[in-house]
Amino acid sequence: MNCPNCSGYQLTPFELEPGMVSARCAKCQGDLLSLLNYQFWRTQHTTTELKTGDLDCSDNSQAKQCPKCSRLMARYKFSNLSHNRLDYCAPCSETWIDQREWPLLKSLGLELKLAEIFSDKWQRQLSDQRINQAQDQRFEKILGKTAFNKSNDFKAWLKQQDSHREILRYLQL
Numbered sequence: 001m002n003c004p005n006c007s008g009y010q011l012t013p014f015e016l017e018p019g020m021v022s023a024r025c026a027k028c029q030g031d032l033l034s035l036l037n038y039q040f041w042r043t044q045h046t047t048t049e050l051k052t053g054d055l056d057c058s059d060n061s062q063a064k065q066c067p068k069c070s071r072l073m074a075r076y077k078f079s080n081l082s083h084n085r086l087d088y089c090a091p092c093s094e095t096w097i098d099q100r101e102w103p104l105l106k107s108l109g110l111e112l113k114l115a116e117i118f119s120d121k122w123q124r125q126l127s128d129q130r131i132n133q134a135q136d137q138r139f140e141k142i143l144g145k146t147a148f149n150k151s152n153d154f155k156a157w158l159k160q161q162d163s164h165r166e167i168l169r170y171l172q173l
Contacts (some may be wrong), residue, residue, distance in 0.1 A: 001067035003027065003067070004065055004067055005028045005098075012024060029099035032095075032096055033114075034093060035115055042112060042115075045112060073088055073096060074087070075087055075088075076088055078105065079108050079126070086118075088118050090118075136148075136152075
């Protein structure tokens with residue numbers, strides 16, 4: 001198979017993790033990983049050790065063709081802490097991992113969640129997080145840092161109250 005990034009370069013077997021084989025490009029160091037191989041490896045690993053590391057990892061933003069079927073691969077965001085995206089071909093169940101993205105996934109504690117990243121649920125959660133972060137930034141700018149922090153503390157307290165609806169009604173009087 002040819003590398004989806006580098007014209008004329010063949011992908012060769014590479015052990016990305018002990019017991020998990022990918023197909024790697026010698027030039028760009030990207031990996032084509034079969035989700036079937038990944039799922040087998042995943043069943044052997046039940047815990048992940050969160051490692052803090054460098055979140056600066058370049059991402060090739062060009063659309064890629066699947067090396068197996070030549071369809072365009074879909075791009076999936078995996079974290080709001082990084083701008084990187086994984087490329088995925090659903091019909092072939094193959095994902096392209098750019099150089100240094102696997103260590104990035106590991107540093108974020110996501111190496112055991114690769115299959116979940118491609119789900120609608122995961123993508124909706126990331127979108128909801130981005131919306132909530134933008135709203136928080138907007139209100140912090142409007143209220144000021146001190147008032148925003150006090151309001152946020154009150155909001156957290158209010159969520160814990162059984163009678164939160166009644167408290168809100170009272171505050172609106």
